[in-house]
Amino acid sequence: GENVEQHPSTLSVQEGDSAVIKCTYSDSASNYFPWYKQELGKRPQLIIDIRSNVGEKKDQRIAVTLNKTAKHFSLHITETQPEDSAVYFCAASKGNQFYFGTGTSLTVIP
Amino acid sequence: SAVISQKPSRDICQRGTSLTIQCQVDSQVTMMFWYRQQPGQSLTLIATANQGSEATYESGFVIDKFPISRPNLTFSTLTVSNMSPEDSSIYLCSMTGSYNEQFFGPGTRLTVL
Numbered sequence: 635g636e637n638v639e640q641h642p643s644t645l646s647v648q649e650g651d652s653a654v655i656k657c658t659y660s661d662s663a664s665n666y667f668p669w670y671k672q673e674l675g676k677r678p679q680l681i682i683d684i685r686s687n688v689g690e691k692k693d694q695r696i697a698v699t700l701n702k703t704a705k706h707f708s709l710h711i712t713e714t715q716p717e718d719s720a721v722y723f724c725a726a727s728k729g730n731q732f733y734f735g736t737g738t739s740l741t742v743i744p
Numbered sequence: 745s746a747v748i749s750q751k752p753s754r755d756i757c758q759r760g761t762s763l764t765i766q767c768q769v770d771s772q773v774t775m776m777f778w779y780r781q782q783p784g785q786s787l788t789l790i791a792t793a794n795q796g797s798e799a800t801y802e803s804g805f806v807i808d809k810f811p812i813s814r815p816n817l818t819f820s821t822l823t824v825s826n827m828s829p830e831d832s833s834i835y836l837c838s839m840t841g842s843y844n845e846q847f848f849g850p851g852t853r854l855t856v857l
Contacts, residue, residue, distance in 0.1 A: 727844070737786050
């Protein structure tokens with residue numbers, strides 16, 4: 635089956651700096667890569683996703699890149715704000731099967 | 745996107761009892777899923793709830809422990825049977841959107857004493 639690894643497990647940045655979270659996957663058949671943000675006590679919320687026919691996607695301060703050859707994808711958050719503090723999960727999917735990374739706890743220090 | 749609700753939002757149960765969690769979606773969806781999220785951990789898929797047929801369980805999860813119903817395209821239940829403290833967790837249902845995205849319900853926080 636698919637194996638998704640996520641790094642780092644914790645990340646602290648100063649407000650205004652950038653944050654990068656990286657994930658690798660093992661199954662070359664995976665073709666959909668979403669990122670979720672989970673605030674304490676809340677449900678995971680889809681924040682951005684990318685499909686295997688695209689190398690990069692951006693939505694305001696958030697961007698995701700995908701390298702299919704190396705089987706890794708990354709989340710980039712620029713100009714971080716305290717409200718970006720949360721746990722972020724990556725996932726890899728083929729069909730209806732979703733495999734989640736172990737999560738990154740991001741803290742943005744004001 | 746569709747609105748997903750779960751009941752109960754939280755419960756405290758005694759060892760050996762069972763709890764049924766309900767998941768309601770405000771539109772018809774083909775695929776619904778049940779996940780477990782243990783404290784500070786990632787999301788682990790328990791099973792896919794198939795409408796009109798038995799659920800498909802992931803490795804490590806069995807129907808006797810986690811029976812699932814899917815009577816129609818908007819509703820599903822997950823029962824956690826014969827509970828032990830190790831079952832304390834957050835249980836989340838999810839559904840797929842038009843482009844295969846997954847959207848999660850608010851979760852049910854279960855504590856087993």
